[in-house]
Amino acid sequence: MAFYRQTGKTVATYESSSTAAFRHGRTETIRPATVATKKCSEAFSKKDRPSSNELRAMIEECSKVHQQLVKDSALGQGFDRHLFALRMLAEANKEQKIPEMFQDPAFISINHNIMSTSTLSSQSILIAGFGPVVQDGLGIGYNVDNDKIGAMITSYPPLRDASQFIDCLRSSLDDVHDVLSKTSKMETK
Numbered sequence: 001m002a003f004y005r006q007t008g009k010t011v012a013t014y015e016s017s018s019t020a021a022f023r024h025g026r027t028e029t030i031r032p033a034t035v036a037t038k039k040c041s042e043a044f045s046k047k048d049r050p051s052s053n054e055l056r057a058m059i060e061e062c063s064k065v066h067q068q069l070v071k072d073s074a075l076g077q078g079f080d081r082h083l084f085a086l087r088m089l090a091e092a093n094k095e096q097k098i099p100e101m102f103q104d105p106a107f108i109s110i111n112h113n114i115m116s117t118s119t120l121s122s123q124s125i126l127i128a129g130f131g132p133v134v135q136d137g138l139g140i141g142y143n144v145d146n147d148k149i150g151a152m153i154t155s156y157p158p159l160r161d162a163s164q165f166i167d168c169l170r171s172s173l174d175d176v177h178d179v180l181s182k183t184s185k186m187e188t189k
Helices: 002-007 035-045 052-074 080-092 105-110 162-188
Strands: 013-018 027-030 115-119 138-144 149-155
Touching (some): 002 035, 013 052, 035 052, 035 162, 052 162
Parallel strands (some): 115 138
């Protein structure tokens, strides 16, 4: 939502998911820039916003879609690591031409992760850095606790304005908090 507020668009986004349940498992990629998140980001950015109840429903849909993506990736149902391995094998085989799919603009675009995120879910870590993986990207390290959210945003100036992104992130979190607070109060009445 913050990136959408800053730029008016959504971009390829990387979020890591642990696959440690598998032998030699490390991570898989979650692709959180979904149709649901775009729809929700657009709705929150409109001058004539939908009602708080409608916005809450969109937030809940985003959460539902995201939870499924997290579950799928943790269970080895992601596609990024599989395609990465196939590409590495193709590049290592000097006798064959690299398959066209790895040269396709859509494949190149989805692997140019403008937003690269990582969560550090530990109460013992107050702050940590996470760098962007492309020159025109943002690195977003974040921690969500019961009563607070912290984030460290990094970029390579002048290609990306991290300060403006932070302002957009703060206003996005405030808006989501306001909607959730308002609709929670409505439910208890």
